[in-house]
Amino acid sequence: MATAQAQLDTKWWSGGKSPFNVEYGKLMMWYFLMSDAFTFGAFLISYGTIRFSQNYWPDPNHVFNAFPGAGHANLPLAFVSLMTFILIISSVTMVLAVHAGHHMDKKGVIKWMAWTIVGGFAFLACQAWEWTHLITGHHAVLIDGKIQEIGTTVTHNPWGPYVPNLLHNGEPVSTTGPVAFGGYFFGITGFHGFHVFSGVVINIIMLLMTINGVFDRKGHYQMIEKAGLYWHFVDLVWVFVFLCFYLI
Numbered sequence: 465m466a467t468a469q470a471q472l473d474t475k476w477w478s479g480g481k482s483p484f485n486v487e488y489g490k491l492m493m494w495y496f497l498m499s500d501a502f503t504f505g506a507f508l509i510s511y512g513t514i515r516f517s518q519n520y521w522p523d524p525n526h527v528f529n530a531f532p533g534a535g536h537a538n539l540p541l542a543f544v545s546l547m548t549f550i551l552i553i554s555s556v557t558m559v560l561a562v563h564a565g566h567h568m569d570k571k572g573v574i575k576w577m578a579w580t581i582v583g584g585f586a587f588l589a590c591q592a593w594e595w596t597h598l599i600t601g602h603h604a605v606l607i608d609g610k611i612q613e614i615g616t617t618v619t620h621n622p623w624g625p626y627v628p629n630l631l632h633n634g635e636p637v638s639t640t641g642p643v644a645f646g647g648y649f650f651g652i653t654g655f656h657g658f659h660v661f662s663g664v665v666i667n668i669i670m671l672l673m674t675i676n677g678v679f680d681r682k683g684h685y686q687m688i689e690k691a692g693l694y695w696h697f698v699d700l701v702w703v704f705v706f707l708c709f710y711l712i
Contacts, residue, residue, distance in 0.1 A: 493690045497697045500659075504701050507655065508708055511648040515712070522645050524710050530597055544710050547590045548702065551660075554583025555699040558667075562692045565685025570674060573688060577671045580695065584664035591657050595650070649709055656705055659698045666691050 515521060525540040532543070557579040564572030670691045679685045 487686060489686065489690055490693070493693050497693065500697070501701075504652075504655075504704070507648075507652050508704060511652065511708060514644045514648065515708075518644070524712075527598070528594075528710055532593055541710055543590070543594065544706065547587055547594075548706055550583055550586050550590065551699050551702055554580050554587070555696055557583060558692045558695045562685075562689050565679070565688040568680070568685070570677070570680060573674050573679075573685060574671065577667055577674065577688070581664055581667050581671065584660055584667065587660055588657060588664070591653065591660075595653075598649075652705060653709070656698070656701055659701070663691075663695050663698050666694065 528544055529538055529540045530543065531539050557576045561573050561576035561580060564576060670688055673679060673687070674685075679687065
């Protein structure tokens with residue numbers, strides 16, 4: 465009887481408890497990241513559909529073979545590898561910032577958040593250089609398995625190295641492929657760059673709140689962990705962008 469009475473007295477629908485045993489803000493961050501992953505996924509699937517429906521396409525080993533100060537020194541993917549390394553290191557510093565927050569180490573959070581912000585700005589600076597170089601440089605297209613160099617300047621074609629009247633064996637070639645590459649490349653990498661910039665802004669806010677002792681007064685650094693989830697998501701998305709545009 466006592467057990468039955470206890471079950472009757474239990475307020476099963478009274479609320480106040482998370483069904484996922486996760487703090488509300490963190491759960492909402494996971495929902496946001498999931499929806500954002502769908503957006504990136506749609507963009508990359510669309511890019512892949514166009515990419516494999518074309519007869520010719522820019523060759524990543526020749527398009528992305530430049531390095532600041534070295535020009536086209538035949539260093540395929542060296543610069544984008546540096547960009548990837550910077551982003552991975554910034555993810556490591558974010559992990560260290562979250563770890564310091566779990567131990568209520570204010571100085572540690574400040575130090576590692578500052579380094580994460582530096583890494584974010586460094587990545588954005590690298591992306592700005594790459595965009596500038598792609599718009600004004602000389603690059604390569606694959607036609608029937610053969611590499612053909614083409615080039616232009618921003619004054620002739622705002623989309624970069626993809627001329628609208630490319631000839632192959634004396635015949636004009638449709639520019640759907642290269643122009644699509646330019647549109648997708650600048651669109652998707654720009655969308656990712658916007659996420660990186662947003663993450664840097666969020667990290668700066670978290671850093672200022674840490675310096676002002678906001679989290680010490682709250683008694684926890686859960687906001688740092690939420691910002692870390694977003695930053696790790698940005699890093700993970702870059703892996704897929706790197707795979708689609710630079711390796712395939």
